[in-house]
Structure formats: structure tokens, C-alpha cells
Amino acid sequence: MRKIVIFEIRGPAAHFRKFYTNSSSLSYAFPARTTLAGIIAAVLGLPKDSYYSLLTGNEAHYALRLMTPVRKIMQTVKFVRTKTIREVNGSGGPTMIPTEIILPVRGRELIYRVYFYHDDPSFQEELAKQLALGPKFPVYLGRSEFLAKIDFLGVFPGTALETNFVDTVVNLELLKDEELLFSTPDGEDLRYLREKMPFSFNPDRSIASTASVVYEIGGKKVSGRFKVPAFQIDSLGDVVLFLEPGGI
Numbered sequence: 001m002r003k004i005v006i007f008e009i010r011g012p013a014a015h016f017r018k019f020y021t022n023s024s025s026l027s028y029a030f031p032a033r034t035t036l037a038g039i040i041a042a043v044l045g046l047p048k049d050s051y052y053s054l055l056t057g058n059e060a061h062y063a064l065r066l067m068t069p070v071r072k073i074m075q076t077v078k079f080v081r082t083k084t085i086r087e088v089n090g091s092g093g094p095t096m097i098p099t100e101i102i103l104p105v106r107g108r109e110l111i112y113r114v115y116f117y118h119d120d121p122s123f124q125e126e127l128a129k130q131l132a133l134g135p136k137f138p139v140y141l142g143r144s145e146f147l148a149k150i151d152f153l154g155v156f157p158g159t160a161l162e163t164n165f166v167d168t169v170v171n172l173e174l175l176k177d178e179e180l181l182f183s184t185p186d187g188e189d190l191r192y193l194r195e196k197m198p199f200s201f202n203p204d205r206s207i208a209s210t211a212s213v214v215y216e217i218g219g220k221k222v223s224g225r226f227k228v229p230a231f232q233i234d235s236l237g238d239v240v241l242f243l244e245p246g247g248i
Contacts (some may be wrong), residue, residue: 002156002231004158004247005116005128006238009039009069010109014102014141019198019207025077027100027142029070029215030169032197033243034207035142036062036114044127045136045149049205056200056208059119061248063168063240067111068104069219075099102141110141113153115168115233115240117248128155158231158240165221166230166241172212173245174226180214181223191217199243211243 005182009031016028016035032037037055046054054060077099104110118124130136131152141148166183172178172194182190192214199211216222221239228247231240242248 002117002158003155004231004233005124005131005155006153006233006236007131008111008113008151008153009139009141009148010111010151011141011146012109014110014146015099016102016142020196024098025100027072027102028197029072029102029193030064030066030112031142032199033062033211034198036064036116036203039114039139040116040127042137042139043130043135048193049203050204052201052203054123056248058244059245061117061242061244063111063115065115065168065213065238065240066219067113068107068109068216069107070102070110072100072102075101078215089219113238115242117242124155128152153236156233156235158233160229160240161232163230163239164225165223166226166239167221168240169213169215169243170222170224170241171243171245172214174228174241176225176227179225181225184220184223188220190220190223192222193217213243
């Protein structure tokens, strides 16, 4: 059994920029593991660039559930051109950047449920206390234009469970032979998309590792044969698979 910190982050729109995108700003459908680390650092008020080993290393464990199905749209966003330092005052005029924005399929808000476990119990306790009080720094969904709210659900016991169906996004490394299942026991079709995402940072904020993560585009469970146990959160009815290959 593990004690798991659970909270939701919500907002009307998001942009989680893909690290390999070029002049057009493409977006992931959900926050990467490194983005979740930044959100937790903001909650705790940790200084910039100070938390990478603590929150993207082997001691930190994350899982994520999309509570609302999402869609993507392209919008052209006007920025101030700053190719030289003299143009910071706006004298260089605007530059137009196509930007992919994440919106909910239904309703007015995106909702992501975050599950967090840390090998250091005292760090977990500190995070839970601060979540109950509210974040020290503003939290946003990828960019500062997309401010977000955090709802702290609590600290819940999780029981290890062998299953082929989970509610969370799945790291392909956790699949036996990378084998997904494409239907539910009732015969309902499942459709997946894969995102190649940053997984951890070096101390200088360069990408240390990446991962391929899949999600079910209709908001249904992800089905596959997993190398590690999932965790059942009885109070919420959630079945959670953490992203880290070594499990927790």
C-alpha cells in the first residue's frame, strides 16, 4: 500500500509546447512529466532550476488522468518581434506564430487529475500541507496566458493491482512488447494517440530523457498488458499506473 497525493489542475485552455516543434508551436494534449514537476515546484515555491533532481529524478513518481476529453485547434498569435535587443521596446513590430491550443471537447474547462508519490515521506507531507493552503506561485497550463486552478483532493491509500485497464496515460515502456489492447471487455473500441515527451531534466534544464506516452482520445481507459502493477484508489474508484518504468 502506498499513500498517494492527488490533486486536479483545471483551466479553460492549455498549451504544452512540444520540445521538437519549430516555427509553429505545437502542443501536447496533456502536461509532460517535467511539466508536472514544475507545477509541484510552483505549489511549493521552489526557486527556478533548483528542483530537477528532486522532482524529475528516480524518487518522484507521477501519474496523470484526463478527466475531460480534449481537442486541438490552431490559432495565429501575435508576439512582439525581438530578433535584436533593440526591438524589445516593440519597435520591430509584431510577428505572427501559429499556435496549437488545447480545449475541452465538452464543458468549459480542461481537468487533469495528478497522482504523486515521493520516496521521501516528509516531502509528501510538505506538499500535501501546501496544496491544502494553496500554491505559493501562480500555476498555469503550459503558458502564463493559461492560468489554472488547483483542487486538492487529498492523500489516499493505493493498493497494488494486476489489471489490463487503467484510467491514466501510459508510458509505452511499461507495456509488455509495447502491446496495447484495442477494445474493452464489452467490445467497445479504444483509440489511442502517442506523444513523445520530455521525461526528466539535467541540472541545466536540458532534456535528460524522453518517453512515448499514450492516451485514449475519447477519455476511456487505456488497455494493455503491463510490466508493473497498477494502483487501485478505492475512495475515488481510480486505477492508476505511474509513468516510471521501475514502478513505486
